[in-house]
Amino acid sequence: MRLTMAQALVRFLANQYSERDGVEQRLVPGMWGIFGHGNVAGLGQALLQAVRTGEADLPYYLARNEQGQVHAAAAFAKMRNRLQAFACTASTGPGSTNMITGAALATTNRLPVLLLPSDMFATRYPDPVLQQLEDTRGGDVTVNDAFRPVSKYFDRITRPEQMIPAALAAMRVLTDPVETGAVTLALPQDVQAEAYDWPEDFFRRRVWHVRRPAPEPEALARAVELLRTARSPLIVAGGGVVYSEGERELRAFAEMTGIPVADTHAGKGAVPWDHPCAVGGIGSTGTSAANALAAGADVVLGIGTRYSDFTTASHTVFKNPDVTFVNLNVAPLDAAKHSAEMLVADAKRGIVALHRTLRGWQVGDAYRSRTRTLADDWNRRVDACVTPGHGPYPAQTEILGALNKALCDRDVVINAAGSMPGDLQLLWRARDPKAYNVEYAYSCMGYEVAAGVGTKMAAPDRDVVVLVGDGSYLMMAQEIVTMVAEGLKVIIVLVQNHGFASIGSLSESLGSQRFGTSYRYRDKYSGLLDGALLPIDLAANAASLGATVIRAATVVEFTTAIAAAKANTTTTVVHVETDLFGPNPPSSAWWDVPVCEVSELESTQKAYETYSAAKNTQRHYL
Missing domain, CATH: 3.40.50.1220 (TPP-binding domain)
Known part of the structure; x- marks a missing residue:
């Protein structure tokens, strides 16, 4: 069968299945992507042809950020207990390297995703092309080599027929409960469009059995x-x-x-x-x-x-x-x-x-x-932490408590970075193992909104609630547009406290006085970012991306807003301002973040004394 490499890959992926405990399902249910030079004429054409001719069932989903699409794929895989894995394609150069952070997150969390970054010309006829890195150490080095340390499997396909062993190896790693993570197949743009006579057996239906090893x-x-x-x-x-x-x-x-x-x-x-x-x-x-x-x-x-x-x-x-x-x-x-x-x-x-x-x-x-x-x-302490009574702005703990009470046992809460993961681990009361998705292996700012897309696609029968602070929101909120385009109902709780609450608190504990952690004007006298608050309206921003927006100023208003958001059928953002300075739940343990051993600042000197005392309790478990 004569097909281009990209056409063959699409047909191959559409026929891969996973199985565990007798339950079979599509291993690769679809492909995320953003097209540009490098993949528009290869995988783009192949996906279009598959839809128009019906030769392969591999739905295409348009993301707004390449890192975001990998986060969506990882969240989908997490929700499906690693038994399914989306593919993600990106254009040559910056489009592909945008996926590297997502790859690191997937591999660190041991979640299967298939990455298909476009690469430079294998023939090298037009070198150097637009967006090509020229490396004096070797002509075969491209920016996609940066995927190697963050991938569980990496291959560069420089001839169409190389895809046969590479694709099979990719499926093996994706379905391995030990070795799974990001799998990267770098695809030179000319090779994607090159034809080859493929053996029919390459496209047969394959079932990859996910093993359950028993203890010796x-x-x-x-x-x-x-x-x-x-x-x-x-x-x-x-x-x-x-x-x-x-x-x-x-x-x-x-x-x-x-x-x-x-x-x-x-x-x-x-x-x-x-x-x-x-x-x-x-x-x-x-x-x-x-x-x-x-x-x-x-x-x-x-x-x-x-x-x-x-x-x-x-x-x-x-x-x-x-x-x-x-x-x-x-x-x-x-x-x-x-x-x-x-x-x-x-x-x-x-x-x-x-x-x-x-x-x-x-x-x-x-x-x-x-x-x-x-x-x-401890449960009595939790009750005290989440009880309303702080002011003038609500405490974050009060908002989390109100949200926890408003959600059903099967509703999914998503978070990844900032002060909320700590508060959630301490205070969140979960009864369902799939109702809590806090990505805390890579703790990647920007994961939250994109993960809401993948989670909702994996669990359309559940309400999905994204918890995101203003820091993470400003890093990556684009996938709200994807939610709207795909008709996904996701609730986004946007907590605005005008800065980095978690790192601000950590900075203070380390003697660094919350330096550089607030979203404020630069003060012309001190030279620091400690002037007036910036006139940022994130609620208006979310509305401009197509979401329904509800503003809440109090815990009561927030509770009413969540009820309205659950009743809505479209993506809804609930915006609430909270106190940047807490209060935080009571801590009972330590985290090793080194403090400067010498300093001219009294705050740092005191922090080092505390740090040294804590270090004395640290040990190897031998």
């Missing part, structure tokens, strides 16, 4: 032996629980054993917040309940977590000098962390095996009672 019996026995000796064990539930769909199994295991369950951002909702064993988020922005139990834990069972520094409070939250770890994880990299007893397996299958082998064992009654006392005390 010997490893299971060692893990169980450790757990049986525990007097104060703790479970840390991460995203692997959710991706493996092991929530019910985890709840049953916790109920049988009485082991308390703390969660990471990716694992929130795997055990409902009001479950008898739930103690909330752990680590730097963790609850006092989870962190108190972590401090005394003798055995920590990590399930599907990669133990980021926020989870371990930069290696300070697990204080017991004799603490040992059992790590159940599909990835050996994560299973081996903290010198753990490794249980390399699918989270769901591993939990089932632990439940079966530990049947009849449970923690003591006193430990169960302490777990509940700590959790109940």
